[in-house]
Amino acid sequence: MTETPTPTPAPSPTAAPAPVPVDRLHVAMPPVHETVDEERTYRKQRLAGALRLFARFGYEEGVSGHVTARDPQYADCFWVNPFGAPFAELTASDLVLVNGDGQVVRGAALVNQAAFAVHAEAHRARPDVVAVAHSHSTYGRALAALGELIEPITQEACAFYQDHALYDAYTGVAVDREEARRIAVALGPYKGIVLRNHGHLTVGTSVDAAAWWFIAMERCARVQLTARAVGKPVPIGHKDAVATREQLGADLAAWINYQPLWRRISRAEPELLS
Numbered sequence: 001m002t003e004t005p006t007p008t009p010a011p012s013p014t015a016a017p018a019p020v021p022v023d024r025l026h027v028a029m030p031p032v033h034e035t036v037d038e039e040r041t042y043r044k045q046r047l048a049g050a051l052r053l054f055a056r057f058g059y060e061e062g063v064s065g066h067v068t069a070r071d072p073q074y075a076d077c078f079w080v081n082p083f084g085a086p087f088a089e090l091t092a093s094d095l096v097l098v099n100g101d102g103q104v105v106r107g108a109a110l111v112n113q114a115a116f117a118v119h120a121e122a123h124r125a126r127p128d129v130v131a132v133a134h135s136h137s138t139y140g141r142a143l144a145a146l147g148e149l150i151e152p153i154t155q156e157a158c159a160f161y162q163d164h165a166l167y168d169a170y171t172g173v174a175v176d177r178e179e180a181r182r183i184a185v186a187l188g189p190y191k192g193i194v195l196r197n198h199g200h201l202t203v204g205t206s207v208d209a210a211a212w213w214f215i216a217m218e219r220c221a222r223v224q225l226t227a228r229a230v231g232k233p234v235p236i237g238h239k240d241a242v243a244t245r246e247q248l249g250a251d252l253a254a255w256i257n258y259q260p261l262w263r264r265i266s267r268a269e270p271e272l273l274s
Contacts, residue, residue, distance in 0.1 A: 028256065028259050030206060030208075030252070030255055033072075036072050036073045039072040040071060040072055040073065043069045043070075043071075043072065043079065043130070044069070044092040044093075044095050045092045045266075045272070045273050046069070046207035046208055046262070047067055047068075047069045047079055047081075047095060047131070047207050048090050048091055048092045048094070048095065048272040049262055049266055049272055050067050050133070050210075050211035051067055051081050051087040051090050052087060052088055052090065052265050052272055053211065053215070053261055053265050054135055054211075054214075055086065055088035056088070056265070057137075057218075058137070059135040059136065059214075059218070060087045060088075060135065061135065063083060063084050063112060064112070064135065064136045065081075065087070065134060065135030065136055066080055066081060066111075066112060066116060066119055066132075066133075066134060066135070067080070067081065067131065067132070067134075067207070067210070067211065068080045068116070068119045068131060069130060069131045069207050070123060070129070070130050070131070071097060074097075074099075075127070076099060076100045077097055077099050077100070077105060078097070078098055078099075078100075078119065078120070078123060079095045079096070079097055079098075080095065080096055080097075080098055080111055081094075081095065081111075082094060082095070082096050082107065082110065082111065083109060083110040083111050085109070090272065091273070091274050092272065092273060092274065093274055094109075095107070096109050096111055098111055098116065100120050100123070100124060101120075102116050102117065117177060117179075117180040118132075118134065118180045118183050118184075119132045120180065121177070121180040121181050121183065121184040122184045122187060122201070124184070125181075125185070125187070126184075126187070126203060128205060129203040129204065129205065130204065130205050130206050130207065130209075130210070131204050131207040131209070131211070132201065132203050133201065133202050133203075133204075133210045133211055133213070133214040134199065134200070134201040134202075135199070136199050137200075137214075137218045138218075138222075139218050139219075139221040139222040139225060140194075140199045140200040140217065140218050140221050141198070141199045142221065142225055143194060143200070143224065143225065144195055144197055144198050144199050144200065145196075145197055147166065147194075147196045147197075149165075149166055149194060150164060150194075150217060150220045150221065150224065151233065151235060152235055152236045152244075153223070153233040153234065153235055153236065154220065154223055155236075156216060156219065156220055156248070157220045157223070157224070158236060158240075158241045158244035158245050158248065158249070159213075159216065159245055159249040159253075159254075160191070160192060160217060160220065160249070161241040161242065161244070161245045161249075162241075162242070163191050163192070163245060163249055164190050164191060164192040164193060164194065164217070165187055165188060165192075165193045165194070166186075166193070166196065167182070167183050167186040167187075167193055167194065167195045168196050169182075169196060170195075170196050170197040170198060183195065183201075187201070187203070191203060191204065191213050191249070191251075192213055192214075200214070200217050200218070201214075202214040202217060204251050204254060205251045206251065208254065208255045208258040208259070208262065209251040209252075209254035209255050209258070211258060211261075212254040212257050213254055216254075216257075
């Protein structure tokens with residue numbers, strides 16, 4: 001005798017959908033490159049994108065400002081934006097390769113020696129650092145004019161808690177190598193530094209991380225100055241600030257946070273990749 005199969009009950013129209021298995025979910029992570037050439041192209045493209053974002057955000061001030069990226073093959077050479085070139089127009093092929101003494105080794109453009117001196121010493125002091133970002137943003141300069149650090153008054157600000165420094169001196173445009181070395185010493189193991197009366201500088205183990213920390217530090221400075229203008233900010237306690245920094249303050253977190261910005265600029269201005 002043939003048994004009659006039991007019908008499968010229809011799902012309830014109000015039942016919640018089944019969760020997607022974790023192994024089918026995708027989370028963007030930093031890529032691993034098979035060749036040096038692939039990694040070099042990647043870093044140059046990300047550098048061009050960061051500079052274009054800085055232009056969009058108004059961080060450009062005349063010919064001031066640099067973002068540098070260490071070459072993956074020649075550890076003492078760095079890709080950098082050419083002197084006087086508008087950030088908003090830069091492409092990966094426009095970038096110049098400069099050695100640690102500021103001499104151009106690939107490309108046919110000058111670089112801002114005053115700005116590059118600080119970057120070179122930061123790279124030299126920190127072999128772990130792939131990229132260094134500095135430009136003359138409004139709120140970073142305002143905070144620097146006060147000679148103050150980022151205070152832990154918001155969740156985002158806690159990423160910098162006890163992880164950035166103050167260079168409490170100003171001796172003019174930093175063209176002197178010894179002055180640049182003192183700034184690198186003050187930076188120490190941190191992700192950023194406030195240069196008194198000048199602005200801020202950030203570093204990262206990727207271009208994306210260094211750029212994100214610069215943008216985040218600028219935003220934190222804006223919130224801090226705004227909050228102080230209207231009242232007395234309430235600081236987050238030490239224990240909670242440290243715990244929050246441990247969650248948000250790693251370069252991987254910075255890389256992940258930066259991806260929406262990269263997606264926006266690379267899709268809107270794909271010519272930057274060339």
